[in-house]
Amino acid sequence: MSPEVYDIFKDFAAPIASITAASAAAFVAYRLGKSQADSARLQAEIAKRNWQTANQRVVLDLFERRIALYEGIRHLVAKVMTTGQPGNKEYSEYLEAIDRALFYFGPEVTDYLERLRIVILDIEDSNNQIKLASPGGPKLHHDRMIELNDFYKTAPCYLVPTFRLIKRWRPGRKADWPAPLRPGRCRTWVATVNG
Numbered sequence: 684m685s686p687e688v689y690d691i692f693k694d695f696a697a698p699i700a701s702i703t704a705a706s707a708a709a710f711v712a713y714r715l716g717k718s719q720a721d722s723a724r725l726q727a728e729i730a731k732r733n734w735q736t737a738n739q740r741v742v743l744d745l746f747e748r749r750i751a752l753y754e755g756i757r758h759l760v761a762k763v764m765t766t767g768q769p770g771n772k773e774y775s776e777y778l779e780a781i782d783r784a785l786f787y788f789g790p791e792v793t794d795y796l797e798r799l800r801i802v803i804l805d806i807e808d809s810n811n812q813i814k815l816a817s818p819g820g821p822k823l824h825h826d827r828m829i830e831l832n833d834f835y836k837t838a839p840c841y842l843v844p845t846f847r848l849i850k851r852w853r854p855g856r857k858a859d860w861p862a863p864l865r866p867g868r869c870r871t872w873v874a875t876v877n878g
Contacts, residue, residue: 749787753842755780756796760834767828768810769803777803788845795841802830 759777763769769777781796788796805827812820 745787749842749845752780752784752787753838756784756799757834757838760799760831763803763806764828764831767806767824769807774803774807788842792841792845795837799831799834802827806831 756777759773759780762773777800781793781800784796785793806824809820809824809827813824
């Protein structure tokens, strides 16, 4: 090889080596960046699925707590319907259930449960009137027992819509209470407390 050709190769060897090393470094950086982007996408998908699982767990827990409250209230109403006399124990259990219901149901349900509480108090009052031989006692007792018996017809109208499992909840969205009762959809129940 002639010295002139050797000098030309020698002059271009350093830039060619630099270009080759930079190309190799760029290729490695591209591959690492692409694998990191793929890894980030995978992590985001896993995080999304973990959030969905946690959300479904919360929804199921809420559903189970609402069902437990409903069953407890239904059990207490059945006790009062069976004996016709709400005892202090039953009444205190009902008050505890109403207190917990504030956190699990919307205002329509809590208003309904409050009206039901008043009916139970009226039943207790009518029992006292019957003991005192008051003429209005038996009629009041009969009327309130009929209203309490309506629990089995009206409670599902208020409570069952709240048992729907919410499939999607997005951050920043308000809590999803059921739609208000529409006339004709369900027979509305209004307690006539004073007769």
